[in-house]
Amino acid sequence: MGNLQVVYEVPKIYTGPNHYCPGCFHGIIHRVIAEILQEEGWDDISIGIAPVGCAVLAYDYIDIDWFEAPHGRACANATGIKWAWPDRLVFTYQGDGDAASIGFAETSYAAIRGVNITTIMVNNAVYGMTGGQMAPTTLVGMKTTTSPYGRDPKYAGYPLKMAEHIAQFEGTALSVRVSAFDPQHVLDMKKWIRKAFQYQMEGKGYTFIEVVSTCPTNWRMDPVKAAEFVKNEMIKVYPLGVYKDVGDEKKEG
């Protein structure tokens, strides 16, 4: 056993055990953020903003400074923190209800203003912690506790596509939609979150990563089926891809 080569070790700053339901992608996304911060040596200068929702206790799971935000206000809080310490790495970790419903204005204005922070928005199409209510991202026809007959556009409109929305603003440096339903996509997610953090450290502007995720509990699916649902159904409505990347634009220009 003496000549073992390390292929992968869980980052030391990922501190569990967490409270998430079995198979929830929150754990994967937290772990990947921890990997990046540890690999780049940014854990000493990072301030995370935890949301209201399932990830409310995110501050217990990554060993960096954390701020716990009121529901939806993470980007406003992050704006205050970033201007207090402009050279620190400041990111918000939010759900879809948090960032795209109650915090729609705060998230949008962080992009409009080009605040030099990163938002990681986890889109699983429901309000998880409050018990599976309809979110702005719930698919048409999807049954939730507040859309028991399926989301009806007559009353609830249509799914909100945040990566596309955020991409339209000049203050946005990067807007990407990724997922984590298989190892390749986890690595891809890691690549883009790292790039978002790099852009922030270079002062390029607002960076936004939407992660299409699962809620096995409220979807009433086992975790593997939920991951398949993301791959087969969610991505049809939320296509993965790069919606804005100022790095690319510069190369083309």
Add this chain to the structure above:
Amino acid sequence: MGEKVFMKGNEALGEAAVRSGCRLFFGYPITPASELAEYMAYRLPQVGGVFIQAESEVAASNMIYGAGAAGKYAMTASSSPGISLMQEAISYMAGAEVPAVIINLIRGGPGLGDIQPAQSDYFQAVKGGGHGDYRNLVYAPSTLQEAVDIMPLLFQNAFKYRMLAMMVVDGLVGQMMEAVEFKYDIDPDSIPVPDWALSGKKMHGGTKNVNTSLELDPNKLAAHNFKLFEKYQKVYENERMFEAFELEESDIDVMIVAYGTAARIIKTAVKNLRAKGYKVGLFRPITLWPFPDKELKEYAQKTEHVLTVEMSMGQLIEDVKLSIFDPNKKYHLMPYPGGIVPTPKEVEDKVIEILKGGAK
């Protein structure tokens, strides 16, 4: 420093904040507070500070919440309807013990109300406008000079006690032009970053700081509330401020209680009444919370009649009665709601009416 300058109230409040060491202002326009934001937008870039115009008062208050948690002096200013929108952040900041300064240039309400000077946000400021058990430090200067003089104290006490310090002044203070003197100019670099600040682990010995208002364990949340209560008790003991004006004699005919602009006007009424031989004085709370209740009770021993004059519909008088706590006193109220400012003559007539026995 030291010389008198002629300035609009809102601008002087902004300059006072800058000279207190504040370099972060997050605001949203509202009458009659907008000039404060305008002044900061002009002034802060000159001193290496940052002015951000937020998308709403909800966002502005959450930005000072973030900046305060990051250990820096931060401020916002608004007027009544905007302050209502800030109650969310105010409650959270109390829970998470985050210091910041908010200025409320109170205007007439409820609802959209009008844009005239008022004191009708008294309950909101001192009884807790947001959810949960908490207190804010609430300062109510009666002149622009006093507002400028105590501004550093707001920031310093906010950070000393890790709580919100609010200045409530009516729109008149913000809108009036007056000569004012700045007696201080504090270098922000001389203000230490607290060890609890969110600034990245390397700033505080490699151990992470977490700032949260969440505590899911009821026993721990209860303990947190008891801890906050002890802090508020300490603030109550240390920070009560008031002015006793013409209350030296052992027997006073009528003691008037008023704060802010109302108190400033009443000083004129007191002088006029004194010239006519009435023994009238003014008790003026400068901190509305902690309310100077012991001192008020003591001065109330000198008189039978306590007249509360407030630019609201009977809010201050509740604390006056509670402080004096004596059913044998005669309590009188002159309410001025809706943006109406009292005149000395009206107050003088009321005092004379009380002493003739005609008033209830």
Add this chain to the structure above:
Amino acid sequence: MPKKVRGVLKIREDLCKQCGLCVAVCPVHILDFSKTKINSKGYRPIELTDPDKCVGCAFCAMMCPEGVIDVYREIVEVAE
């Protein structure tokens, strides 16, 4: 003697929540829930059914929300 690369997993059994995401992505199908163990959370933690077949690809670790798995590689001699 011929040599080959073999994967070695370090599994923190107590953190496992038996979600099965790792089991589903293992390219050589050698991960399964234990039939004999129950961890302190009440789950049957994952275990290797045939450790010799592990290629050390780390797909399982990539998918694990709990940070259960570290992955190493070693070179072993294979009997002819």
